[in-house]
Amino acid sequence: xxxxxxxxxxxxxxxxxxxxxxxxxxxxxxxxxxxxxxxxxxxxxxxxxxxxxxxxxxxxxxxxxxxxxxxxxxxxxxxxxxxxxxxxxxxxxxxxxxxxxxxxxxxxxxxxxxxxxxxxxxxxxxxxxxxxxxxxxxxxxxxxxxxxxxxxxxxxxxxxxxxxxxxxxxxxxxxxxxxxxxxxxxxxxxxxxxxxxxxxxxxxxxxxxxxxxxxxxxxxxxxxxxxxxxxxxxxxxxxxxxxxxxxxxxxxxxxxxxxxxxxxxxxxxxxxxxxxxxxxxxxxxxxxxxxxxxxxxxxxxxxxxxxxxxxxxxxxxxxxxxxxxxxxxxxxxxxxxxxxxxxxxxxxxxxxxxxxxxxxxxxxxxxxxxxx
Numbered sequence: 274x275x276x277x278x279x280x281x282x283x284x285x286x287x288x289x290x291x292x293x294x295x296x297x298x299x300x301x302x303x304x305x306x307x308x309x310x311x312x313x314x315x316x317x318x319x320x321x322x323x324x325x326x327x328x329x330x331x332x333x334x335x336x337x338x339x340x341x342x343x344x345x346x347x348x349x350x351x352x353x354x355x356x357x358x359x360x361x362x363x364x365x366x367x368x369x370x371x372x373x374x375x376x377x378x379x380x381x382x383x384x385x386x387x388x389x390x391x392x393x394x395x396x397x398x399x400x401x402x403x404x405x406x407x408x409x410x411x412x413x414x415x416x417x418x419x420x421x422x423x424x425x426x427x428x429x430x431x432x433x434x435x436x437x438x439x440x441x442x443x444x445x446x447x448x449x450x451x452x453x454x455x456x457x458x459x460x461x462x463x464x465x466x467x468x469x470x471x472x473x474x475x476x477x478x479x480x481x482x483x484x485x486x487x488x489x490x491x492x493x494x495x496x497x498x499x500x501x502x503x504x505x506x507x508x509x510x511x512x513x514x515x516x517x518x519x520x521x522x523x524x525x526x527x528x529x530x531x532x533x534x535x536x537x538x539x540x541x542x543x544x545x546x547x548x549x550x551x552x553x554x555x556x557x558x559x560x561x562x563x564x565x566x567x568x569x570x571x572x573x574x575x576x577x578x579x580x581x582x583x584x585x586x587x588x589x590x591x592x593x594x595x596x597x598x599x600x601x602x603x604x605x606x607x608x609x610x611x612x613x614x615x616x617x618x619x620x621x622x623x624x625x626x627x628x629x630x631x632x633x634x635x636x637x638x639x640x641x642x643x644x645x
Contacts, residue, residue, distance in 0.1 A: 318342040321349060321567055325368045328402070330395045336362035336388065340437035340487065340535040341465020341513070344368065346572065347565025352376035353431040353600060356455060358417045358448070358464070359383055359438025363392025367399055369434065370410040375403075380430075381412045382423055389414055418447040420455050430455045431600055435464035437535070440490040445497075449504045453542055459599045462506070462540040467491045467517060470532045477527050488519070488533055497538075506540035507547035508591045510575035513537040539575060543598045552589035554618040559596050560585045560606045572604070580605070589618035 317323065322344055326334065343365060355369045360381030369379045383389050392412045400408045415423025417438065433452050442448050452462050469491040483489035492500075501509045517533040519525050563569050563582030573579045574595065580586055585608075588596070597607040 318344070319346065319567065321372070322368055325371050326364075329364065329367055330398075332391055333362050333364050333367060333395060336391050337364045338437065340467055340517070341515075341537050343434040343436045343463055343465050343537070344372065345432070345461070345463050345539075347568045347601075347604070348372040348432075349566040350374045351600065354429065354457075355379045355432045355434060356420075356425060356430045357381045358433060358435040358452070359441065360392060360412065361385070361388045361436075361438075363389075363396070363412060365434060365436055366392065366410055366412070367395075370399070371403055373409070375405045375407075375409060377409060379410045380425070381410070382415050382417060382420070382425070383412070384414065384416050386414065418442055418444050418451060420451040425451075425455050427454045428457050431457055431460050433460070433462040433464070435462070435466065437466055437487050439464065440467050440487050440492065441484070442490070445492065446500050446503065449500055449506065449540075452540075453504050453506065456542040458542060458544045459602070460542045461599055462542075463537070465513075465535055465537045468494045468497060468534050468536050470494070470534075472496070473528075473531060477531070480524075480527060482521075483524060483527065488517075488524075488528070491533060494536070501538075501540060505542065508541075508552075508595075510539040510595075511536060512539055512573070512575050514576075541595050541599050543594050545594070545598075547591045547594060552591050552618040554587075554615040555590050555593075555609065555611050556613050556615055557588050557590065557593040557610075558585040558608045559588045559593060562604050562606060564604045565601075574601075 318326065319342070322342060338361060348369070349372050351373050353373050354377065355366075355373060357363075357366050357369070357379065360366050360383045363381050366379050366381040370377075373379065381389075381392055383392070389412055396408070396410060396412070400410065413423050413425075417435075421427060433456065439445055439448050456462070467487040469488075470493070472493050473489065473491070477483055478489050480489050498509060513536070515535045517535055519528060519533070559580060561572050561580035561582050561584070565572055569582065571579055571581045574592070578588075578592065588607075590611075593607050593609060595601070596605040597609070
């Protein structure tokens with residue numbers, strides 16, 4: 274098997290951090306300075322998120338550099354403990370603070386002082402605007418590869434979000450290991466990031482602008498899947514995929530025919546062990562109770578799992594575990610009979626029609642993009 278690359282050799286980690294910190298702290302003054310669409314959200318966020326974004330201070334919005342919408346549907350009033358890896362100006366933290374409610378808590382972590390100053394500058398006013406009796410949001414300076422050192426207690430987080438940041442790390446395996454350790458059982462990493470259809474050459478991986486705009490450090494998709502499996506996230510699920518455009522001619526010449534995509538993944542940390550792929554069929558069913566705010570009629574777990582309220586759906590063992598052991602548990606009724614093994618789950622062999630034709634050739638195993 275070929276060696277998994279994390280985008281940049283680990284001995285260059287300090288140089289990468291310095292380059293990224295300079296790019297986001299000094300080079301970029303606003304999202305209009307970007308040379309690619311990698312750090313721009315490709316799809317309009319949900320209505321409740323959009324309404325909150327319109328209330329945010331303009332400085333927070335102008336300093337936003339993200340590629341997706343890392344907010345699980347149904348988050349409103351959940352009371353979850355949320356950690357934003359690489360929070361930047363804090364845009365997503367502000368949104369989450371409003372969504373999870375007064376009983377929830379949001380921590381933003383970033384290594385760039387200039388970005389954190391923006392995030393902290395408006396924090397008190399935002400908490401007052403929400404009308405909470407006590408603040409439910411804080412910001413920490415630290416590295417996403419060293420969460421415990423930054424003050425994140427292992428097992429203390431219900432939901433980790435990240436928006437086009439993990440690709441900026443020179444040690445992505447460490448990021449995923451730390452995320453896994455920080456999560457409580459049943460916790461989830463829900464994040465959007467940039468991926469490539471191939472491994473990039475060194476001149477692209479070390480280019481300051483390509484690194485800063487999340488292309489130089491983009492992993493090949495299968496390399497990411499291997500890293501996720503190695504730390505315990507056995508069955509990554511794809512929620513959304515969108516192509517990324519490169520506008521600058523100089524950057525195009527460096528990248529050649531490499532194609533980039535913003536992909537939103539869901540990674541669950543579940544008690545016990547998920548089945549090794551291909552997934553197994555024990556005759557489980559899942560019925561959505563219609564109780565997640567904003568998703569009363571149906572709920573999409575991933576690109577090919579949409580559960581209609583009150584309708585029992587046959588699911589694989591892995592999907593049953595995600596719905597019965599994660600923060601989604603109160604909203605689903607799952608039937609299980611692990612004494613009856615019915616063979617390989619039939620749904621894991623068909624291809625996903627949800628993924629766009631532009632990325633249909635990517636070597637994603639079908640069970641990673643839908644499973645059962």
